[in-house]
């Protein structure tokens with residue numbers, strides 16, 4: 337897959353200016369990664385506080401580089417200068433690619449995609465960072481579906497190398513090539529996958545979470561399972577991973593996988609995660625999930 341992705345990107349027109357919609361966990365991460373690897377990026381949100389948080393997150397990551405002696409204050413300011421926070425589409429007329437990273441709500445994404453399409457050049461690529469919504473479904477909201485695809489980053493964006501570039505049934509080769517080239521320029525490892533529930537990574541990950549769930553129902557302690565998987569050499573076990581991903585996100589994605597693959601992914605019900613969700617234990621984002629965070 338990596339070899340194929342590399343051959344796609346050789347055909348692409350380079351991305352000189354990008355934009356990200358949403359300055360949240362993912363949008364802020366994409367803005368940091370793009371600017372720090374040399375592609376200036378507009379970061380659009382509907383809230384000033386979100387833009388401020390996005391910039392502060394980038395600034396914090398750059399400060400860590402300074403502490404480690406890998407960056408100068410001057411270089412930090414240059415990277416921050418590459419991120420242009422905005423509440424409007426005013427400066428979108430020379431954008432080559434837009435990464436949509438607003439909330440995981442099909443109606444909001446559809447309206448944002450239809451809106452941004454009117455402000456970018458006719459040649460621009462629109463890419464969605466959705467985790468669970470069908471790319472073919474989102475493509476219905478744009479007038480140039482051949483220039484639309486998925487660009488699925490993982491959290492935290494600056495640390496996770498993989499990016500799934502998702503081809504919808506109408507996505508052109510040129511669009512895939514440009515998106516792959518942008519991901520590569522950001523220092524990421526893009527893989528090209530077809531649109532389907534869970535794309536590729538979640539199709540691998542969710543059978544694992546299902547097995548974890550079954551063990552919990554059999555009465556095995558989650559901390560013991562985590563220790564076993566760490567002993568096996570994985571950086572973290574399934575309970576800790578669930579807390580990092582977010583229990584709400586996990587339960588939502590589990591429903592999508594069960595709906596998409598009722599036979600393969602069907603299971604006894606992710607009752608433990610559902611109970612955590614009911615108790616508002618959302619994972620690291622609110623300080624308590626399987627574990628408690630100080």
Ligand code: NAD
Nearest residue numbers: 358359360361362363381382386437438439440466467491
């Ligand atoms: P988030 O809630 O942290 O950020 C979403 C941002 O979108 C907020 O700042 C919000 O103000 C902004 N927003 C809402 N409506 C908007 C609009 N109309 N225009 C511009 N901005 C708008 O969410 P997130 O975790 O960053 O997730 C964003 C997307 O990335 C979702 O589709 C999610 O499924 C996907 N994703 C998330 C993760 C993860 O681990 N958090 C991983 C991969 C993909």
